[in-house]
Amino acid sequence: MTRPVTPLLWLLFSVGGTIAALLYPAHLLLTGLAFPLGWLEAPRHPSLLALVRHPLARLYLFAFIALPLFHWAHRFRYTLYDGLQLKHLTRLIAVLCYGTALAGTLVAAYALWTLP
Amino acid sequence: MPETVALTVTRYRPEAEAEPTSRTYEVPFRKDWVVLDALNYIKDKLDGSLSFRWSCRMGVCGSCGMTVNGEPKLTCAAFLSDHLPGPIRVEPLRFFPLVRDLVVDLRDFMRKLKKVKPWIVRTEEKPLAEGEYRQTPEELDAYKPFSMCINCMLCYSACPIYGLEPSFIGPAAIALAQRYNMDSRDQGSRERLEILSEHDGIWQCTFVGECTKVCPKHVDPAGAIQRYKLTAAVHSLKTLLPWGNR
Amino acid sequence: MSASSSHYTLHHPKWYRRRVSVWWWLQSRSYTGFVLRELTSVFVALFALVTLWQVRAVAHGPEAYEAFLTRLRSPLFLAGHALALLFVLFHSITWFNLAPKAMVVRLRGHRMPDALVAGANYLAWLVLSAAVAFFLLRG
Numbered sequence: 001m002t003r004p005v006t007p008l009l010w011l012l013f014s015v016g017g018t019i020a021a022l023l024y025p026a027h028l029l030l031t032g033l034a035f036p037l038g039w040l041e042a043p044r045h046p047s048l049l050a051l052v053r054h055p056l057a058r059l060y061l062f063a064f065i066a067l068p069l070f071h072w073a074h075r076f077r078y079t080l081y082d083g084l085q086l087k088h089l090t091r092l093i094a095v096l097c098y099g100t101a102l103a104g105t106l107v108a109a110y111a112l113w114t115l116p
Numbered sequence: 117m118p119e120t121v122a123l124t125v126t127r128y129r130p131e132a133e134a135e136p137t138s139r140t141y142e143v144p145f146r147k148d149w150v151v152l153d154a155l156n157y158i159k160d161k162l163d164g165s166l167s168f169r170w171s172c173r174m175g176v177c178g179s180c181g182m183t184v185n186g187e188p189k190l191t192c193a194a195f196l197s198d199h200l201p202g203p204i205r206v207e208p209l210r211f212f213p214l215v216r217d218l219v220v221d222l223r224d225f226m227r228k229l230k231k232v233k234p235w236i237v238r239t240e241e242k243p244l245a246e247g248e249y250r251q252t253p254e255e256l257d258a259y260k261p262f263s264m265c266i267n268c269m270l271c272y273s274a275c276p277i278y279g280l281e282p283s284f285i286g287p288a289a290i291a292l293a294q295r296y297n298m299d300s301r302d303q304g305s306r307e308r309l310e311i312l313s314e315h316d317g318i319w320q321c322t323f324v325g326e327c328t329k330v331c332p333k334h335v336d337p338a339g340a341i342q343r344y345k346l347t348a349a350v351h352s353l354k355t356l357l358p359w360g361n362r
Numbered sequence: 363m364s365a366s367s368s369h370y371t372l373h374h375p376k377w378y379r380r381r382v383s384v385w386w387w388l389q390s391r392s393y394t395g396f397v398l399r400e401l402t403s404v405f406v407a408l409f410a411l412v413t414l415w416q417v418r419a420v421a422h423g424p425e426a427y428e429a430f431l432t433r434l435r436s437p438l439f440l441a442g443h444a445l446a447l448l449f450v451l452f453h454s455i456t457w458f459n460l461a462p463k464a465m466v467v468r469l470r471g472h473r474m475p476d477a478l479v480a481g482a483n484y485l486a487w488l489v490l491s492a493a494v495a496f497f498l499l500r501g
Contacts, residue, residue, distance in 0.1 A: 004352060004355075006313075006319045007313070007319070007345075007348050007349040007351075007352035007353075008349070008352060008353070010319065010345055010349055011349045011352075011353070014346075014349075014464075017453070017457055018457070020406045020450070020453060020454075020457075021453055021454040021457040021458060021483075021487070022454070022486060022487050022490050022491075023490060023491075023494060024406060024409060024450045024453075024454070025447065025450055025451055025454055025487075025491065026490070026491035026494040026495060027409070027413065027494060027498075028409055028443060028446060028447050028450055029447060030494070030495065030498050030499075031412070031413075031416065031434070031498075032409070032412070032434065032439070032440075032442075032443030032444075032446065032447065033440065033443055033444060033447065035431070035434070036431070036434045036435040036439070036440060036443075037435075037440065040499060041499075042431060043498055043499075043500070045420065045423075045424040045427045045428075046424075047500065048420055048427070049420055049421075051497065051500075052417065052420055061413070061417060064410070064413060065410045065411075065413055065414050065417075066410075068406045068407065068410045069407055069410050071403060071406060072403040072404065072406055072407035072410075073407075075322075075400055075403040076400075076403055076404065076407075078322050078400070079322075079397065079400040079401065079403075082276065082277060082280050082281075082322065083387055083397055083400070084384065085280060085382075085384055104410065104411065104414065107414060108414050108417070111414065111417050111418050111421060112417060114421070115417075115420075115421050116421060128378060130376040130377075130378070135378065136378060186389075186390070210380075211382075213377035213378065213379050214377060214378040214379070214380075215377060221377055254468075254472070257472075257473070276382075276386055276387070276393055276396075279382045279386065280382055280386070322396075322400070323460065324392075324393070324396045325392075325396070325460070326392055326393075326396075329392065336463070338463060339463040339464075339466075342460075342463050342464035343463075343464060343465075343466060345464070346464055346465065
């Protein structure tokens with residue numbers, strides 16, 4: 001096997017894609033449209049904080065943020081490579097994509113770990 | 117129904133020109149004619165210099181694949197009546213080097229097919245005295261669709277990844293590897309995994325799905341590839357674990 | 363097996379290779395649909411970052427959270443989220459429809475029909491969305 005990391009990146013892509021497919025529409029609809037447009041009442045700060053600081057909620061949010069970021073990184077990298085035929089930049093693209101996902105993951109981990 | 121229909125056919129004579137051109141021929145329209153019939157009419161009656169491949173004319177040999185009105189098709193299965201009104205564009209199979217007129221060079225696929233070891237691989241041979249291999253209908257079911265491949269190359273012609281990256285091993289080769297991986301008599305999965313996990317193996321595929329769409333024998337190479345990705349990825353995980361099998 | 367490796371002679375053909383255009387993905391509806399599907403990942407990533415922003419806003423206190431909510435009410439964000447929702451839904455639907463191809467479930471020797479596997483995914487989607495709504499609408 002020339003690059004043993006590739007199958008693992010594909011697994012991250014798959015799990016991230018499944019999380020995004022199952023959970024993002026509901027969150028997006030509520031947080032992005034229903035609450036701001038006033039169709040439904042947004043959660044108030046005290047109860048939202050109480051919800052989010054629960055260990056299971058932190059784990060959920062970590063998976064919710066980090067894994068779809070890796071889903072994007074893997075998919076977008078191939079889209080640039082194939083769609084725009086940027087073969088000569090393949091290493092740079094890979095570093096930028098997975099690097100961004102990793103950065104997001106670390107920021108999320110820190111933010112969730114240090115919740116008051 | 118019209119009396120005749122026009123066919124615009126790619127012509128390429130390397131001894132005379134640097135690039136392919138096209139020529140339009142008027143052929144009789146018959147309700148039961150396929151594009152292959154029209155091409156044979158052209159060769160017999162209008163222009164004997166036209167070169168193209170064909171053999172069984174009934175969809176089992178895989179020889180007559182060409183691009184008809186922009187889509188990869190077996191010309192023996194493409195009815196003229198389905199492609200009206202003319203002119204019907206007949207071009208060689210996309211993404212393969214063009215040798216002459218409608219004939220393409222298929223050696224790349226032949227080489228890749230051989231690489232995946234499309235035969236029963238045994239780590240230990242079963243002695244004759246033990247008798248034949250027995251297979252239940254369910255075991256046959258597991259690989260039967262993949263065995264229907266006629267090597268017509270329509271899938272390669274539909275795959276944009278193959279077009280962009282000619283070193284990609286391609287749909288049919290992976291489907292045929294799976295045909296043997298999933299055969300209960302075969303013990304060669306590990307060997308094939310090494311080959312298919314290479315840089316130009318399965319991981320180049322981004323599940324466009326066009327290969328399955330154009331396959332005339334319902335092999336579903338896209339499905340074969342996605343399932344194999346899962347198998348290979350799970351295997352990769354197992355090798356990471358300290359007690360995992362290598 | 364490229365044309366450059368073959369020398370043209372009277373008795374040896376010269377292969378012709380047409381270069382694939384950079385606009386290949388516009389040449390058929392299937393290809394364009396595929397690229398749009400791949401681009402859904404951009405909106406997924408953007409919403410992941412919005413969620414991260416939300417977590418940090420919640421962590422920094424009620425004023426920060428209010429500021430976050432106010433920003434989300436701006437026309438730019440509303441339009442952005444509406445567009446994102448379309449793309450994310452496209453991702454979900456294509457993902458669930460393709461799931462049966464990747465995971466073949468065999469029950470007593472017979473392969474589960476694709477529609478059933480996809481259906482199970484849609485059901486999970488419904489149940490989980492309801493759970494999300496429950497947690498976020500409690501007040």
